[in-house]
Amino acid sequence: MNLAHAMALGRTEFRLLRRNKLVASIAVAMPLVVGLALVTNGGSFGEQGWGMAAAVQVLxxxxxTVYLTVTTALTARRQDLFLKRLRSGELSDVTILVGLVGPAVLLAVVQVVLLLGATVAVDATPPRNPLLVAAAVVLGAVMFAAAGMATTVFTPNxxxxxxxTMPVFLGAMLAVFVSMITRTETVRWVLLAIPGGGITELIRTGWVGARWDGTRVGFxxxxxxxxxxxxxxxxxxxVAVLAAWRWFRWEPRR
Known part of the structure; x- marks a missing residue:
């Protein structure tokens, strides 16, 4: 992979993202609005409220910012044959995809840092295990970026x-909200089988320092x-990376 070329392509993609007001509002404005609404209300979710608020913010x-934006952007680039033209040049496939997906992932990381930082600054106790929170963000970024690439297969325009993107979106958010109201072991395993369920538990565990059932434990x-x-x-x-690698299309079907 050529990092310099990927960064140059990423800058171009970021400019295109800013020009598309609908995609930009979904990627930038909506996550911040929802996240800020949770900044001062984490305590309303109970004893482990700040962990749940952080999980909702990140997810x-x-x-x-990642899943929907990547799906929309790559579908648009494929439709106007931009991907095909890029691939006919000297850039490798990995360089092209990193350049196109990178801006959405970088923007998401910045948003996570800002919102979680604001949450701590306002009222919340800092995460007791930042390692688990960081792991959740990294794995989530990889998962949903690859899922976005895979979803373009079913997205004609x-x-x-x-x-x-709605099935994955609703499934992941369902995992968060169900985990707020019940902590039975059976439900826990069902939620872990949903994309995003593991991310939710990692953030909650890392933030409040408790097991899945709410029991406080050591590091x-x-x-x-x-x-x-x-x-x-x-x-x-x-699974998401494998699906993207196997089925991602570089040009529209004829």
Whole structure:
């Protein structure tokens, strides 16, 4: 991969993102509005409220800024044959994809840092295990960027991206909200089987320093308790990357 070429392509993609007001509002404005609404209300979710608020903040950023934006942008570039022209040049496939996907991922990371920083600054206790929170953000970015690439297979044009991304979007948000109201072990395993369920548990565990059932534990036990969520997140990330690598199309079907 040529990093300099990928960065140059990323700058071009970022300019195109800013010019598309609809995509820019979804990628930038909506996650910040939703996230800021949670900044001062984490305590309303109960004892582990700030962990749940952080999970909602991170997950909705990953879904809107990464997943939906990547799906829309790559579908648009494919439709206008931009991907085909890039691929006919000297750039490798990896360089092209990193350049096109990179701006959305970088923007998401900036948003996560800003919102979680604002949450701590306002009222919340800092995360007890930042390592788990960071792992959730990294795995989530990989998972939803690759999922966005894979979803372009079923997305005929940019206008339909909000429809084709809806199943994953709703499933991931369902995992967050169901985990707020119940912590039975059966439900926990069901939620881990949903893309985003493991990300939610990693953030909650890392933020409040508790097991999935709410029991406060030490640092080592937090890591041990998070292993199923970590494994589920790694597995879903691998599935998404494999699907993107196997089925991603560089030009429209004729």
């Amino acid at each position: 909705q950023i990953l879904l809107m 940019p206008e339909t991206a909000q429809i084709t 080592a036990e937090q890591l041990a308790s998070a292993l199923p969520a970590l494994g589920a997140s790694v597995l879903w990330s691998a």
